[in-house]
Amino acid sequence: MYVVMGATGHVGGSVAQALLAAGEAVTVVTRSKTKAEAWRQKGALAAVLDVQDIPALATVFQKARRAFVLNRPASPAQNTDVEE
Numbered sequence: 001m002y003v004v005m006g007a008t009g010h011v012g013g014s015v016a017q018a019l020l021a022a023g024e025a026v027t028v029v030t031r032s033k034t035k036a037e038a039w040r041q042k043g044a045l046a047a048v049l050d051v052q053d054i055p056a057l058a059t060v061f062q063k064a065r066r067a068f069v070l071n072r073p074a075s076p077a078q079n080t081d082v083e084e
Contacts, residue, residue, distance in 0.1 A: 001025040003064040005051070007044075008035045015068050020044060027060060 002019050007028035019026045021045050026028030030036050036046035049056040061067060068080040 001027060001045075001064050003027050003029060003047075003060055003067040005029045005067070005069045007039060008032065009070075011070055012068065016041070017045060027056070027064070029060060 002024055003015075004012050004016040004019070004026055008030050012028075015041070016026050016028050018081040024046070025048055026043075028036070028039045029047045029049065029051065030039070031050055032049065036048045044067055047056070048059045049060070051057060060077045
């Protein structure tokens, strides 16, 4: 099973859709119940959670073989060396 973070965006959504089209099992991670339901209609599983909820993320990732995680770039106007 693949876990796709950011599946409600362009890149993550394309990755999740391609995996589903290839017959792979996919779990998308989203904060939105509405968007989660849309992915369920496409054949994916959906985990509705806040990505700051580390225990919930750990539970999702424990079931995965692979994950797609696309981090947003740091703002060039801020100190990019600061840990979030």
